[in-house]
Amino acid sequence: MTKELKKRILEIIAVVVLGAILIGSGVWIGWNAGRSYPKNIVISDAVNIQPGASSSVADFSTFWAAWQDINNDSLWVPSTTPQERMYGAISGMVASLGDPYTEFFTPADSNQFQQDITGNFGGIGAELGENTSTEIVIISPLTGTPAAKAGLKPEDVIVAINGSSTAGMNVDDAVNLIRGTVGTNVTLSIYRQGWSKPKDFTITRANIQVPTVEFSMKGDIAYIQLNEFTQDADGLFYNALQKAVDNNAQGIVLDLRNDPGGYLEVAVDLAGYFLKPGSPVVKEVGRSVPEQDYTATGSGALSNMPMAILINGGSASAAEILSGALNDDRKVPLVGERSFGKGTVQQLENLPDGSSLKITVAHWVLPSGRILDHDGLVPTYAVPLTDAQIAAGQDPQLDKALEIVKDQINGIPLPPPTPANVTSTAGSTTGN
Numbered sequence: 028m029t030k031e032l033k034k035r036i037l038e039i040i041a042v043v044v045l046g047a048i049l050i051g052s053g054v055w056i057g058w059n060a061g062r063s064y065p066k067n068i069v070i071s072d073a074v075n076i077q078p079g080a081s082s083s084v085a086d087f088s089t090f091w092a093a094w095q096d097i098n099n100d101s102l103w104v105p106s107t108t109p110q111e112r113m114y115g116a117i118s119g120m121v122a123s124l125g126d127p128y129t130e131f132f133t134p135a136d137s138n139q140f141q142q143d144i145t146g147n148f149g150g151i152g153a154e155l156g157e158n159t160s161t162e163i164v165i166i167s168p169l170t171g172t173p174a175a176k177a178g179l180k181p182e183d184v185i186v187a188i189n190g191s192s193t194a195g196m197n198v199d200d201a202v203n204l205i206r207g208t209v210g211t212n213v214t215l216s217i218y219r220q221g222w223s224k225p226k227d228f229t230i231t232r233a234n235i236q237v238p239t240v241e242f243s244m245k246g247d248i249a250y251i252q253l254n255e256f257t258q259d260a261d262g263l264f265y266n267a268l269q270k271a272v273d274n275n276a277q278g279i280v281l282d283l284r285n286d287p288g289g290y291l292e293v294a295v296d297l298a299g300y301f302l303k304p305g306s307p308v309v310k311e312v313g314r315s316v317p318e319q320d321y322t323a324t325g326s327g328a329l330s331n332m333p334m335a336i337l338i339n340g341g342s343a344s345a346a347e348i349l350s351g352a353l354n355d356d357r358k359v360p361l362v363g364e365r366s367f368g369k370g371t372v373q374q375l376e377n378l379p380d381g382s383s384l385k386i387t388v389a390h391w392v393l394p395s396g397r398i399l400d401h402d403g404l405v406p407t408y409a410v411p412l413t414d415a416q417i418a419a420g421q422d423p424q425l426d427k428a429l430e431i432v433k434d435q436i437n438g439i440p441l442p443p444p445t446p447a448n449v450t451s452t453a454g455s456t457t458g459n
Contacts, residue, residue, distance in 0.1 A: 090116075114382070126387050127157050128373055130199065134381035149209035152235045153179060154287040154343070155198050156367075163193045163201045165217075166367055167285040167341030170254045171238060173230045179217065180414075181285065181340040181367075186225045187216035207232050242267040248432050249276035250425075253297075256289030256345040261296050268300065268329075278333035278432035280425065284363060288344025291321070298352050299325030301332070301359075306394075308352040311372055313389030323352075333435030335360045335428040338404060339412070343367035351393040351404055360407040360441065362428040370399025407444045 097112070098104060114133050121131045152172020158164045165183040168174035185193050188204040205213050211232050218225040240263040241252040249271035253260065271279065288294075291309075298308045302323040311319040336350050338361050347366050353359040372389040390398050408431065410424045434441055 117382075121384070127198070128371055128385070128387045130385045132383045132385070136199070137377075137381060137383040149211075149232045150202075150206045150235055151177075151179075151213065151230045151232060154341070155185070155201055155205075157198055158182070158184070163196060163198060166343060167287040169235065169287070170241075170252070170285065172235055173233050175285075177228050177230045179215075179228065180219065182220070184218040185215050186218050189214050190216075209234055239263050240267050242270050244271075244274050244276065245280070245429055247275070247277045247436070248429055249274065249279045250282065250429075251279060252282040253286055253346075255286060256291075256293040256297075258290060258293070260289070260293050264297055264300075277436045279329070280335055280337065280428045280432055282337040282425070283342045283346040283350055284337050284339040284424070285341035286343070286346040287341065288346050288348075288369065291345055291348070294345035294349045295321045296324065298349055299323040299327065300329050301327070301334070301353055302356050303327040303330050306352075306356050308394070309348045310392040310394075311389045312392050313372065316372075316374075316388050330357070333432050335362050335431045337361075337363050337424055337428055338366045338406060339364040339424075340367055342404075343369040347399050347404055348391060348393075351395075351397065351399065354404070354407070355394040355397070360428075360431050361404060362408045362431065363406050363410055363412070363424045365405055366403035368399060368401045368403030370401075408442075409445050 094112075094116075114131070117131050121129055151174040152169040153174035154166040154169070156164055156166040163185040165174070165179050165181055165185065167181060168179045185201060187193060188201060191204065193201055205215070207213065209232055212229050213232060214227055214229045216225045216227050239254055239257050239260050241254070243250050249267070251264070251267045251271070253264065295308050298306075302308070304323060304325065304327055306323045306327075308321045308323055310321070334353075336353065336359055338346070338350055342350065343366065347369065350359075350361055350366070354361055370391045371387045372391065373385050374388045376384045376386060378384065390400060392398055408427055410427045412422070412424050416423060431441060433439075
């Protein structure tokens with residue numbers, strides 16, 4: 028690197044702005060102030076409908092008739108409260124949307140959720156979600172956590188938790204069973220593709236503290252692994268780039284495998300190292316929220332740096348935004364396996380009694396117009412990674428990425444793309 032390039036990199040930190048919008052379980056969440064005063068709510072599409080009326084409104088006379096019949100006749104009414112039945116009705120309304128990311132939280136669940144997104148819990152260090160078969164699956168075992176050390180992998184299906192079947196269980200219920208007191212054990216029955224039957228993994232819960240950025244040199248190529256887009260990721264990433272400068276790195280491999288995402292603004296800020304100022308990174312497009320464009324900031328000192336990005340089924344949300352933006356703008360090669368496909372925005376709405384709704388309000392749209400949700404990112408070069416290779420300490424995905432960056436450094440044309448022809452495990456994600 029030239030002295031001028033080094034100088035430009037050192038200048039970036041002065042103009043990069045740290046993110047302030049939290050992506051809860053890999054997403055951005057908008058916080059609304061709690062209501063401390065009465066509020067009049069006008070419902071425009073809920074009436075007691077006469078026969079033959081328009082189907083564009085809901086007939087609440089049916090709801091109240093059902094409510095009264097349950098109150099009068101149900102065997103189980105004495106074991107519930109009217110408030111609990113009302114919460115059940117809201118949960119059913121949420122379920123009717125068919126969106127795994129939109130959730131209703133009772134006051135107790137709402138408090139737990141807010142603890143979760145601030146990291147105040149003991150768990151195993153994995154992101155959970157639902158696959159297209161509504162099975163509870165491992166999305167990302169975070170590096171260095173009990174889940175990773177136990178050998179859990181993306182797309183592992185959790186069949187049972189402490190002997191309780193997960194059939195019909197939602198992600199939040201699974202998370203609540205897995206979390207617990209630090210130092211205690213939880214047993215997960217795991218089914219993995221290719222296995223004849225599930226296997227039990229007994230894992231000791233811990234406080235989850237993941238190293239955000241890891242750096243090493245692979246010859247003259249800087250290898251930077253980003254495990255999560257946390258609040259401090261920007262500064263730590265800058266430190267890794269400084270090390271790359273000090274070691275006269277000629278290229279970069281950015282490893283975003285098993286990165287579940289985090290703060291949107293951190294993804295946008297990191298894009299500023301690799302894209303020219305003002306380049307589009309991602310657009311937020313919704314039905315009731317203003318359309319918003321996010322563009323790269325900084326000097327773009329590394330906008331011509333040879334590089335490749337590693338992704339897999341555990342790469343989600345902010346990790347997909349950064350990877351997709353660099354792939355769209357600079358055609359930075361993506362190496363590995365199809366990403367998870369988490370491309371929607373959730374907003375938290377606090378309700379008057381302390382309950383809350385987490386509502387999907389928008390899509391993330393990449394500069395090319397690609398919508399991330401469900402489909403994820405298809406790698407430019409599909410390279411599988413098997414259990415046997417992991418056990419043998421081999422990493423053909425990293426080997427391929429290093430080969431590609433070396434070719435860029437030496438001016439050798441890259442080989443034709445070999446995209447993966449596989450589906451993603453799109454669904455909801457929740458950390459535990």
